[in-house]
Amino acid sequence: MKLDDLKQDWQETIVKPATTDDLTEVITMLEKQTTKIDKEIKRRDILEISIAILLIPVWIYGLFTSAGTIQTAGFILAILSCLYIPYKLIGAKKVTSSKEASIKTFLESEKQKVSQQKQLLETIVTWYIAPLTVSIILITLGATVDASGVPHLNDYLAKYYGFLMLLVVGIYFLNKRAAKKKFGPLLENIEQKLTELKQH
Amino acid sequence: MHKEFEQVIKNNQGRIRYIASRYCHDGEFDDMYQEILLQLWRSFESFQGDASRETWVYKVALNTACTFVKKAIKHKELKQSVSNKAANSTEPAQDNCQAEILNSFMNQLNDTDASILMMYLDGLSSDDCADVVGISASAVRSRIKRIKIEFENKYVGE
Numbered sequence: 001m002k003l004d005d006l007k008q009d010w011q012e013t014i015v016k017p018a019t020t021d022d023l024t025e026v027i028t029m030l031e032k033q034t035t036k037i038d039k040e041i042k043r044r045d046i047l048e049i050s051i052a053i054l055l056i057p058v059w060i061y062g063l064f065t066s067a068g069t070i071q072t073a074g075f076i077l078a079i080l081s082c083l084y085i086p087y088k089l090i091g092a093k094k095v096t097s098s099k100e101a102s103i104k105t106f107l108e109s110e111k112q113k114v115s116q117q118k119q120l121l122e123t124i125v126t127w128y129i130a131p132l133t134v135s136i137i138l139i140t141l142g143a144t145v146d147a148s149g150v151p152h153l154n155d156y157l158a159k160y161y162g163f164l165m166l167l168v169v170g171i172y173f174l175n176k177r178a179a180k181k182k183f184g185p186l187l188e189n190i191e192q193k194l195t196e197l198k199q200h
Numbered sequence: 201m202h203k204e205f206e207q208v209i210k211n212n213q214g215r216i217r218y219i220a221s222r223y224c225h226d227g228e229f230d231d232m233y234q235e236i237l238l239q240l241w242r243s244f245e246s247f248q249g250d251a252s253r254e255t256w257v258y259k260v261a262l263n264t265a266c267t268f269v270k271k272a273i274k275h276k277e278l279k280q281s282v283s284n285k286a287a288n289s290t291e292p293a294q295d296n297c298q299a300e301i302l303n304s305f306m307n308q309l310n311d312t313d314a315s316i317l318m319m320y321l322d323g324l325s326s327d328d329c330a331d332v333v334g335i336s337a338s339a340v341r342s343r344i345k346r347i348k349i350e351f352e353n354k355y356v357g358e
Contacts, residue, residue, distance in 0.1 A: 003321075003351045006302050010321040013299045023206045030241040031202075037238075099239050099263040100247070100256065103315070104334025106263040186269055193266055196312040197335060 048089055052082040062139065068149050071142025078135035081128075088127050092120050104197050111190045118183035125172045133168055137161060205244050209237070212257045215322070216240075219258075222306070222314060223265035232268050239264040254324065258332045262315055305351055316343050 056079055063075040095116055097109035120127075140160070144152045209216070220233040240260050247256055302321075306314045312333065319329045326344070330337040 003317075003348045006298055007321050007323070009298045010302060011323070023209055024202070026209075026237065027202050027206055027241070030238055033238060034242055098243075099260045100243050101263070102259065102332060102334030103262055103266065103312075106259075106334075107266070110267055186267065190267065193311060196310045197333065 045089075045093070049086040052085045056082045059135075066142070068142055068145045070138050070145060070149075070151060074135045074138025074140075074142055077131060077138065081131035081135060084131070085128055088120070092116055104194070107190050107194050107197070111187065111194065114183050114187050114190065118179045118187065121175050121179035121183070124175045125168060129168050129171055133164055137164070205241065208244070208253055208257070209240070212254070215254075215257060215318075216261055218318065219261045219265050222318075223268065223311070228268075232265060235268060236261045236264045252328065254322070255328050255332055258315075258319060258324075262332065266311060301355060305354065309347065313343060313347055316340060317347050320344050320347075 059075050059078040059082065063072060063079070066072040066075060095109065095113040097106050097113055099106060101109070140157060141151045141153065144154070144157065146152065216236055217233065220229055220236055224232040240257065243256075243260055306317060309317065316329055316333060319332060324332075326337040326340045329340045333340065
Protein backbone atom coordinates (compact mmCIF):
# COMPACT_ATOMS: atom_id res chain seq x y z
CA MET A 1 0.00 0.00 0.00
CA LYS A 2 1.39 3.38 -1.01
CA LEU A 3 0.58 6.75 0.45
CA ASP A 4 -0.77 8.04 -2.84
CA ASP A 5 -3.28 5.17 -2.90
CA LEU A 6 -4.94 6.82 0.08
CA LYS A 7 -5.34 10.26 -1.45
CA GLN A 8 -8.82 9.67 -2.79
CA ASP A 9 -9.87 7.94 0.39
CA TRP A 10 -8.61 10.84 2.45
CA GLN A 11 -10.43 13.38 0.34
CA GLU A 12 -13.67 11.42 0.68
CA THR A 13 -13.52 10.91 4.43
CA ILE A 14 -11.76 14.02 5.71
CA VAL A 15 -11.81 16.79 3.19
CA LYS A 16 -15.18 16.63 1.59
CA PRO A 17 -17.79 15.61 4.12
CA ALA A 18 -20.31 18.08 2.68
CA THR A 19 -22.48 19.50 5.42
CA THR A 20 -26.12 20.35 5.11
CA ASP A 21 -26.12 22.27 8.39
CA ASP A 22 -27.47 25.77 8.32
CA LEU A 23 -24.56 27.81 9.61
CA THR A 24 -26.46 31.11 9.75
CA GLU A 25 -26.81 30.95 13.54
CA VAL A 26 -23.11 30.13 13.99
CA ILE A 27 -22.06 33.04 11.77
CA THR A 28 -24.36 35.46 13.60
CA MET A 29 -22.76 34.34 16.86
CA LEU A 30 -19.28 34.75 15.36
CA GLU A 31 -20.10 38.30 14.31
CA LYS A 32 -21.51 39.10 17.75
CA GLN A 33 -18.50 37.54 19.47
CA THR A 34 -16.02 39.41 17.27
CA THR A 35 -17.66 42.74 18.09
CA LYS A 36 -17.65 41.83 21.79
CA ILE A 37 -13.96 40.86 21.74
CA ASP A 38 -12.99 44.03 19.86
CA LYS A 39 -14.93 46.16 22.35
CA GLU A 40 -13.29 44.35 25.29
CA ILE A 41 -9.79 44.90 23.86
CA LYS A 42 -10.51 48.58 23.17
CA ARG A 43 -11.98 49.07 26.66
CA ARG A 44 -8.98 47.38 28.32
CA ASP A 45 -6.49 49.45 26.28
CA ILE A 46 -8.28 52.71 27.07
CA LEU A 47 -8.56 51.82 30.77
CA GLU A 48 -4.89 50.88 31.14
CA ILE A 49 -3.66 54.02 29.47
CA SER A 50 -6.24 56.54 30.68
CA ILE A 51 -5.67 55.78 34.38
CA ALA A 52 -2.03 56.81 34.01
CA ILE A 53 -2.82 59.84 31.83
CA LEU A 54 -5.66 61.07 34.07
CA LEU A 55 -3.38 61.02 37.10
CA ILE A 56 -0.87 63.41 35.49
CA PRO A 57 -2.89 66.64 36.21
CA VAL A 58 -3.20 65.52 39.84
CA TRP A 59 0.59 65.11 40.12
CA ILE A 60 1.17 68.46 38.35
CA TYR A 61 -1.16 70.19 40.81
CA GLY A 62 0.75 68.50 43.64
CA LEU A 63 4.05 69.64 42.17
CA PHE A 64 2.97 73.30 42.35
CA THR A 65 1.73 72.96 45.92
CA SER A 66 4.62 70.77 47.05
CA ALA A 67 5.80 71.02 50.67
CA GLY A 68 9.49 70.58 49.91
CA THR A 69 12.22 68.94 47.87
CA ILE A 70 11.30 65.35 48.82
CA GLN A 71 7.69 65.80 47.81
CA THR A 72 8.70 67.60 44.60
CA ALA A 73 10.94 64.67 43.70
CA GLY A 74 7.99 62.34 44.39
CA PHE A 75 5.64 64.29 42.12
CA ILE A 76 8.22 64.49 39.31
CA LEU A 77 8.81 60.75 39.54
CA ALA A 78 5.04 60.15 39.52
CA ILE A 79 4.61 62.29 36.38
CA LEU A 80 7.47 60.51 34.61
CA SER A 81 6.05 57.12 35.61
CA CYS A 82 2.61 58.05 34.28
CA LEU A 83 4.18 58.99 30.95
CA TYR A 84 6.44 55.94 30.80
CA ILE A 85 3.76 53.34 31.66
CA PRO A 86 1.51 54.09 28.62
CA TYR A 87 4.62 54.30 26.42
CA LYS A 88 5.70 50.85 27.58
CA LEU A 89 2.20 49.39 27.14
CA ILE A 90 1.73 50.89 23.67
CA GLY A 91 5.19 49.65 22.65
CA ALA A 92 4.27 46.12 23.70
CA LYS A 93 1.13 46.23 21.57
CA LYS A 94 3.07 47.11 18.43
CA VAL A 95 4.18 43.53 17.83
CA THR A 96 1.32 41.90 15.97
CA SER A 97 1.13 38.58 14.22
CA SER A 98 -1.23 37.92 11.35
CA LYS A 99 -2.83 34.50 11.22
CA GLU A 100 -2.89 34.80 7.43
CA ALA A 101 0.91 34.69 7.25
CA SER A 102 2.83 31.48 6.68
CA ILE A 103 3.19 29.24 9.74
CA LYS A 104 6.91 30.07 10.02
CA THR A 105 6.39 33.85 9.82
CA PHE A 106 3.44 33.66 12.21
CA LEU A 107 5.35 31.57 14.75
CA GLU A 108 8.37 33.87 14.60
CA SER A 109 6.30 36.99 15.28
CA GLU A 110 4.23 35.12 17.87
CA LYS A 111 7.46 34.10 19.63
CA GLN A 112 8.57 37.72 19.71
CA LYS A 113 5.15 38.84 20.98
CA VAL A 114 4.89 36.18 23.70
CA SER A 115 8.50 36.75 24.84
CA GLN A 116 7.80 40.46 25.11
CA GLN A 117 4.59 39.91 27.08
CA LYS A 118 6.35 37.45 29.37
CA GLN A 119 9.19 39.90 29.96
CA LEU A 120 6.70 42.72 30.57
CA LEU A 121 4.96 40.69 33.25
CA GLU A 122 8.21 39.54 34.85
CA THR A 123 9.55 43.09 35.08
CA ILE A 124 6.27 44.79 36.07
CA VAL A 125 7.80 45.80 39.40
CA THR A 126 10.64 47.76 37.77
CA TRP A 127 8.57 49.72 35.23
CA TYR A 128 5.19 49.98 36.96
CA ILE A 129 5.01 49.15 40.65
CA ALA A 130 8.39 50.39 41.93
CA PRO A 131 8.34 53.90 40.37
CA LEU A 132 4.77 54.50 41.60
CA THR A 133 5.57 53.07 45.06
CA VAL A 134 8.69 55.22 45.40
CA SER A 135 6.65 58.25 44.26
CA ILE A 136 3.99 57.55 46.90
CA ILE A 137 6.66 57.10 49.56
CA LEU A 138 8.37 60.37 48.60
CA ILE A 139 5.07 62.27 48.44
CA THR A 140 3.81 61.01 51.81
CA LEU A 141 7.20 61.32 53.49
CA GLY A 142 7.61 64.80 52.00
CA ALA A 143 4.37 65.82 53.68
CA THR A 144 5.94 65.22 57.11
CA VAL A 145 8.89 67.59 56.74
CA ASP A 146 9.40 70.30 59.31
CA ALA A 147 10.52 73.90 58.74
CA SER A 148 14.13 72.76 58.29
CA GLY A 149 13.09 70.25 55.63
CA VAL A 150 13.71 67.09 57.70
CA PRO A 151 11.02 64.38 57.38
CA HIS A 152 9.52 62.76 60.49
CA LEU A 153 8.57 59.15 60.08
CA ASN A 154 5.77 58.26 62.51
CA ASP A 155 4.54 54.76 63.46
CA TYR A 156 1.55 54.96 61.16
CA LEU A 157 3.71 55.80 58.13
CA ALA A 158 6.30 53.15 59.02
CA LYS A 159 3.57 50.51 59.14
CA TYR A 160 2.14 51.83 55.88
CA TYR A 161 5.54 51.58 54.14
CA GLY A 162 6.07 48.10 55.54
CA PHE A 163 2.70 47.04 54.16
CA LEU A 164 3.53 48.69 50.82
CA MET A 165 6.81 46.81 50.59
CA LEU A 166 5.10 43.49 51.35
CA LEU A 167 2.57 44.29 48.64
CA VAL A 168 5.32 45.02 46.10
CA VAL A 169 7.15 41.79 46.93
CA GLY A 170 3.86 39.86 46.70
CA ILE A 171 3.00 41.41 43.33
CA TYR A 172 6.51 40.66 42.06
CA PHE A 173 6.27 36.95 42.87
CA LEU A 174 2.67 36.62 41.68
CA ASN A 175 3.55 38.17 38.33
CA LYS A 176 6.70 36.12 37.95
CA ARG A 177 4.64 32.98 38.58
CA ALA A 178 1.89 34.12 36.22
CA ALA A 179 4.44 34.86 33.47
CA LYS A 180 5.96 31.41 33.84
CA LYS A 181 2.61 29.64 34.00
CA LYS A 182 0.82 31.63 31.31
CA PHE A 183 3.54 32.20 28.73
CA GLY A 184 6.18 29.55 29.56
CA PRO A 185 4.43 26.51 28.00
CA LEU A 186 3.22 28.54 25.01
CA LEU A 187 6.73 29.82 24.32
CA GLU A 188 8.12 26.29 24.64
CA ASN A 189 5.48 25.04 22.20
CA ILE A 190 6.28 27.78 19.67
CA GLU A 191 10.02 27.14 19.93
CA GLN A 192 9.48 23.40 19.47
CA LYS A 193 7.40 24.01 16.34
CA LEU A 194 9.98 26.39 14.92
CA THR A 195 12.67 23.73 15.49
CA GLU A 196 10.46 21.20 13.67
CA LEU A 197 10.18 23.61 10.75
CA LYS A 198 13.94 24.04 10.50
CA GLN A 199 14.58 20.29 10.40
CA HIS A 200 14.71 18.60 7.03
CA MET B 201 -20.54 38.40 3.29
CA HIS B 202 -22.42 35.96 5.56
CA LYS B 203 -23.42 33.72 2.67
CA GLU B 204 -19.95 33.74 1.19
CA PHE B 205 -18.38 32.87 4.54
CA GLU B 206 -20.97 30.17 5.13
CA GLN B 207 -20.01 28.61 1.81
CA VAL B 208 -16.31 28.71 2.69
CA ILE B 209 -17.00 26.99 6.01
CA LYS B 210 -19.19 24.38 4.37
CA ASN B 211 -16.52 23.63 1.78
CA ASN B 212 -13.77 23.44 4.36
CA GLN B 213 -15.51 22.02 7.40
CA GLY B 214 -13.80 18.64 7.10
CA ARG B 215 -10.38 20.28 6.98
CA ILE B 216 -11.13 22.55 9.93
CA ARG B 217 -12.50 19.67 11.99
CA TYR B 218 -9.49 17.53 11.20
CA ILE B 219 -7.05 20.28 12.18
CA ALA B 220 -8.94 20.94 15.43
CA SER B 221 -8.98 17.24 16.30
CA ARG B 222 -5.28 16.82 15.36
CA TYR B 223 -4.10 19.63 17.59
CA CYS B 224 -6.53 19.63 20.52
CA HIS B 225 -6.03 17.99 23.89
CA ASP B 226 -8.74 15.94 25.57
CA GLY B 227 -12.03 17.77 25.81
CA GLU B 228 -10.77 20.84 23.97
CA PHE B 229 -12.18 20.06 20.53
CA ASP B 230 -15.15 22.42 20.76
CA ASP B 231 -13.01 25.26 22.15
CA MET B 232 -10.42 24.90 19.43
CA TYR B 233 -13.00 24.49 16.69
CA GLN B 234 -14.82 27.66 17.76
CA GLU B 235 -11.52 29.56 18.02
CA ILE B 236 -10.59 28.55 14.46
CA LEU B 237 -14.03 29.65 13.19
CA LEU B 238 -13.66 32.92 15.08
CA GLN B 239 -10.22 33.61 13.60
CA LEU B 240 -11.42 32.71 10.11
CA TRP B 241 -14.32 35.11 10.51
CA ARG B 242 -12.03 37.85 11.84
CA SER B 243 -9.68 37.62 8.88
CA PHE B 244 -12.31 36.86 6.24
CA GLU B 245 -12.90 40.51 5.42
CA SER B 246 -9.21 41.18 4.89
CA PHE B 247 -8.73 38.08 2.75
CA GLN B 248 -7.31 39.46 -0.48
CA GLY B 249 -7.79 36.46 -2.69
CA ASP B 250 -4.10 36.39 -3.65
CA ALA B 251 -4.01 32.82 -2.47
CA SER B 252 -6.66 30.13 -2.90
CA ARG B 253 -9.41 29.81 -0.29
CA GLU B 254 -7.97 26.44 0.77
CA THR B 255 -4.52 27.91 1.34
CA TRP B 256 -6.02 30.75 3.37
CA VAL B 257 -8.11 28.32 5.46
CA TYR B 258 -5.04 26.16 6.11
CA LYS B 259 -2.95 29.15 7.17
CA VAL B 260 -5.49 30.62 9.57
CA ALA B 261 -6.59 27.24 10.97
CA LEU B 262 -3.06 25.86 11.46
CA ASN B 263 -1.74 29.11 12.94
CA THR B 264 -4.69 29.26 15.34
CA ALA B 265 -4.38 25.60 16.30
CA CYS B 266 -0.65 25.57 16.91
CA THR B 267 -0.75 28.51 19.33
CA PHE B 268 -4.11 27.68 20.87
CA VAL B 269 -4.43 28.34 24.57
CA LYS B 270 -7.68 27.52 26.25
CA LYS B 271 -9.37 30.80 27.11
CA ALA B 272 -10.16 31.47 30.72
CA ILE B 273 -13.36 33.19 29.63
CA LYS B 274 -15.26 30.99 27.28
CA HIS B 275 -17.56 32.35 24.63
CA LYS B 276 -20.53 30.46 26.06
CA GLU B 277 -23.16 31.43 23.50
CA LEU B 278 -20.88 30.76 20.58
CA LYS B 279 -19.74 27.48 22.06
CA GLN B 280 -23.32 26.34 22.48
CA SER B 281 -24.13 27.33 18.93
CA VAL B 282 -21.06 25.59 17.52
CA SER B 283 -21.65 22.50 19.67
CA ASN B 284 -25.18 22.15 18.37
CA LYS B 285 -23.91 22.18 14.82
CA ALA B 286 -21.05 19.85 15.68
CA ALA B 287 -23.21 17.39 17.58
CA ASN B 288 -23.25 14.90 14.73
CA SER B 289 -19.52 14.46 14.67
CA THR B 290 -17.04 15.97 17.09
CA GLU B 291 -14.17 14.42 15.18
CA PRO B 292 -13.82 13.53 11.55
CA ALA B 293 -15.39 10.21 10.72
CA GLN B 294 -13.03 7.31 10.32
CA ASP B 295 -15.37 4.86 8.71
CA ASN B 296 -12.90 2.66 6.92
CA CYS B 297 -9.71 0.78 7.56
CA GLN B 298 -7.50 2.82 5.22
CA ALA B 299 -8.57 6.10 6.78
CA GLU B 300 -7.81 4.62 10.21
CA ILE B 301 -4.33 3.55 9.07
CA LEU B 302 -3.69 7.00 7.69
CA ASN B 303 -4.97 8.67 10.81
CA SER B 304 -2.81 6.51 13.04
CA PHE B 305 0.23 7.23 10.83
CA MET B 306 -0.44 10.97 10.98
CA ASN B 307 -0.67 10.83 14.74
CA GLN B 308 2.91 9.53 14.80
CA LEU B 309 4.21 12.49 12.79
CA ASN B 310 5.18 15.84 14.26
CA ASP B 311 2.78 18.73 13.65
CA THR B 312 4.73 20.20 10.72
CA ASP B 313 4.99 16.90 8.85
CA ALA B 314 1.35 16.10 9.60
CA SER B 315 0.28 19.50 8.21
CA ILE B 316 2.33 18.98 5.05
CA LEU B 317 0.95 15.46 4.58
CA MET B 318 -2.60 16.73 5.15
CA MET B 319 -2.19 19.35 2.41
CA TYR B 320 -0.45 16.89 0.09
CA LEU B 321 -3.29 14.40 0.42
CA ASP B 322 -5.70 17.26 -0.11
CA GLY B 323 -4.10 17.85 -3.51
CA LEU B 324 -2.27 21.10 -2.79
CA SER B 325 0.88 21.69 -4.84
CA SER B 326 4.34 21.86 -3.23
CA ASP B 327 4.33 25.61 -3.87
CA ASP B 328 1.02 26.04 -2.04
CA CYS B 329 2.23 23.86 0.86
CA ALA B 330 5.44 25.92 0.98
CA ASP B 331 3.38 29.12 1.04
CA VAL B 332 1.34 27.86 4.00
CA VAL B 333 4.27 26.48 6.00
CA GLY B 334 6.84 29.14 5.14
CA ILE B 335 9.60 26.86 3.89
CA SER B 336 10.85 26.32 0.33
CA ALA B 337 8.97 24.14 -2.14
CA SER B 338 12.00 21.86 -2.45
CA ALA B 339 12.04 21.41 1.33
CA VAL B 340 8.35 20.46 1.14
CA ARG B 341 9.07 17.93 -1.59
CA SER B 342 11.91 16.36 0.35
CA ARG B 343 9.72 16.12 3.44
CA ILE B 344 6.94 14.47 1.44
CA LYS B 345 9.46 12.00 0.03
CA ARG B 346 10.69 11.15 3.53
CA ILE B 347 7.12 10.80 4.84
CA LYS B 348 6.26 8.47 1.96
CA ILE B 349 9.28 6.26 2.70
CA GLU B 350 8.37 6.23 6.38
CA PHE B 351 4.79 5.23 5.52
CA GLU B 352 5.85 2.50 3.13
CA ASN B 353 8.32 1.11 5.66
CA LYS B 354 5.57 0.89 8.22
CA TYR B 355 2.72 -0.40 6.11
CA VAL B 356 4.43 -2.23 3.26
CA GLY B 357 2.44 -5.23 2.06
CA GLU B 358 -0.68 -4.28 4.03
